[in-house]
Amino acid sequence: MKNLSIEQTKYTPQIDLDASKGEMNFFGKSYPENTFEFYEPVLSWIDKYFRKHAKEETIISLEIIYFNSSSSKLFFDFFDLLEENNDEHKITINWIYDEENESALEAGEDFQDDFENLTFNLKEK
Amino acid sequence: MHINQIRTIIESEGIIFLTYGGILSQTLITGMIDALEKEAEDNNLKMGIANNIFTIFIELTQNMMNYSSRHDQDSEISTDGLILVAKEEEQGKIKNYLLHSNNVVSKDAKEKLEDKLQGVVTLGKEELKKKYRQVRREGKDKHSLGAGIGFLEIAKRSDKMNYHFEVINENQFYFNLNISIMITD
Numbered sequence: 571m572k573n574l575s576i577e578q579t580k581y582t583p584q585i586d587l588d589a590s591k592g593e594m595n596f597f598g599k600s601y602p603e604n605t606f607e608f609y610e611p612v613l614s615w616i617d618k619y620f621r622k623h624a625k626e627e628t629i630i631s632l633e634i635i636y637f638n639s640s641s642s643k644l645f646f647d648f649f650d651l652l653e654e655n656n657d658e659h660k661i662t663i664n665w666i667y668d669e670e671n672e673s674a675l676e677a678g679e680d681f682q683d684d685f686e687n688l689t690f691n692l693k694e695k
Numbered sequence: 696m697h698i699n700q701i702r703t704i705i706e707s708e709g710i711i712f713l714t715y716g717g718i719l720s721q722t723l724i725t726g727m728i729d730a731l732e733k734e735a736e737d738n739n740l741k742m743g744i745a746n747n748i749f750t751i752f753i754e755l756t757q758n759m760m761n762y763s764s765r766h767d768q769d770s771e772i773s774t775d776g777l778i779l780v781a782k783e784e785e786q787g788k789i790k791n792y793l794l795h796s797n798n799v800v801s802k803d804a805k806e807k808l809e810d811k812l813q814g815v816v817t818l819g820k821e822e823l824k825k826k827y828r829q830v831r832r833e834g835k836d837k838h839s840l841g842a843g844i845g846f847l848e849i850a851k852r853s854d855k856m857n858y859h860f861e862v863i864n865e866n867q868f869y870f871n872l873n874i875s876i877m878i879t880d
Contacts, residue, residue: 580725580728580729581721581724581725581728601724601750601753601757602721603721603724603757603760635746636746636749636750637750638750638753638754638757638848639754639844639845639847639848640757640844640845642831642844642848643831643834643844646831646832668742670741670742670743671742671743671746672741672742672743673743673746673747673750673852674746680824680828683828684828684831684832
């Protein structure tokens, strides 16, 4: 399966999805106007990965500095997709935040509460 | 009107940033965020507070794009909206950041906005957090542009939020949204 990389912009994160390593990394800000169109290829890639190409363990790291409400909805759908695959696959999520970034920590805590079945770690940078 | 009159208002009201009408696009919003990031850095704002200001500003501009008529070709959107960011100072210390938005809406839009906003401005912090997560969960896989969660996002990240409408004519209203963010040490 081909890897997917999307270059960071000022309003969208760097995204690196690596099927051979079983790693998915997101870093940056997220406030595109067309959030769902922007993330659609990412969600399709992940869906395909879990259907056919998943590694024994998949590690997902997200460091999102700030994001708009439609990205917040999108991340919810993303974690929901991970939760659907959680029974058959070993998935670890690392939500990374700067110690001074209270809003990022709070967002991570809310996702952690919403997805109790996922291994969802909050990690200070 | 002489441009000096505008300058006088800007200086006396502590306005940092003002955008009116014309074309809104993602690139422009990003440029405005750059200016606000500079403001936050110059005043050593705490990262959490600064991020709340940026997020609220993004919600306001993107809401405004959603209300306005769309120019599909290049995703630039023409609006008649006004957004301003100002700060309130006391003895040389920043007390609050204020964000105001003003745009023209139809009677239909006014009724929908009132419905959404009434359910938001009356809630306390904990209730807002709960409602936000509930709306996000219920909106799963729905990709609507509805501003429901947007207003909750704004309310959750601000210290005060209120709105009012002013009549222009029987089918048009000014929609004003006022937000205040307290600066703590």
